[in-house]
Amino acid sequence: MSDEESCCKPNLNQSCCEPSSGSANNIEEAVKKVYGQLWTSQKMSKSAKSKRLASMFSAHEALLKELKPQKGMTVLDIGSGNGETVLTIAEKVGSTGKAVGVDFSPEGIALAKEKAKERKLEKIAEFHQANALELPFPDNSFDAVISECVVCLIQDKQKALNEKVRVLKPGGRVIMHDVITWAPMPQAMRDDQKLYCGCVGGAVSLNEYVKMMRKAGLTNVKTVDFTKDVKKMMNVGLVAKALNLKDDNAVHGIVDFVRKGGIGYALLVGTKNPNAV
């Protein structure tokens, strides 16, 4: 996959994320639009079949290894994008299991459904257009809930994690990988919608994620650092160009943050209390 097609790096040429008031709705709409365009361009491209965006990270392989999808398992992928991960899991869980993808992008859901049909997996792989903050499933439905580079795009991360845990069976696991920060992010980066849509501006620290996962009801939370994966992609020039900043102090703060490795990446795993009701 070429860099231009990857979603989990700052997609800094997107013109859809113009600065706005930054309200939750504006940001959600901007994210939806960016990824809608990405999935549409994949649909048009002949080689779309092979593109799984998350595979650019070794964290993707680590997630599958941790998940160990087996016959009969039920797995939910939040922010399933083009559906590649769900389809890989569907092949493993077989007709006695279920692999379900949820995404709020209608274009992503349409592409994923088309692929499921092509690969004759539509009885095992289901795709639903829905918001991660309001999952259309009853409590205690899945053996595992996964997400790949998605929670960084959601403003109310605690609510997103609470929803994951709600639909998870007692004893089930949340397994996710995401962009993280290793230092406080300069406000100019936080405020920029392009960086937000590019998975950077909404990132929080590993500690914050762990705290939120515990608060959501997960225990045995473990983390694996994959920062080396993003080091190759993040560079000062890219960020400075994207922000087009005039204020020298802001530029210095950003240069310092990026150079010192402020952006990282991690896999996070937690288990829902087996006695939860």
Ligand SMILES: C[S@@+](CC[C@H](N)C(=O)[O-])C[C@H]1O[C@@H](n2cnc3c(N)ncnc32)[C@H](O)[C@@H]1O
């Ligand atoms: C960075 S892409 C990752 C896609 C896929 N997980 C992968 O790794 O290839 C993020 C995806 O999350 C979806 N997304 C972001 N916020 C969401 C939300 N609140 N509810 C549902 N989907 C969301 C986007 O539409 C997009 O498809």
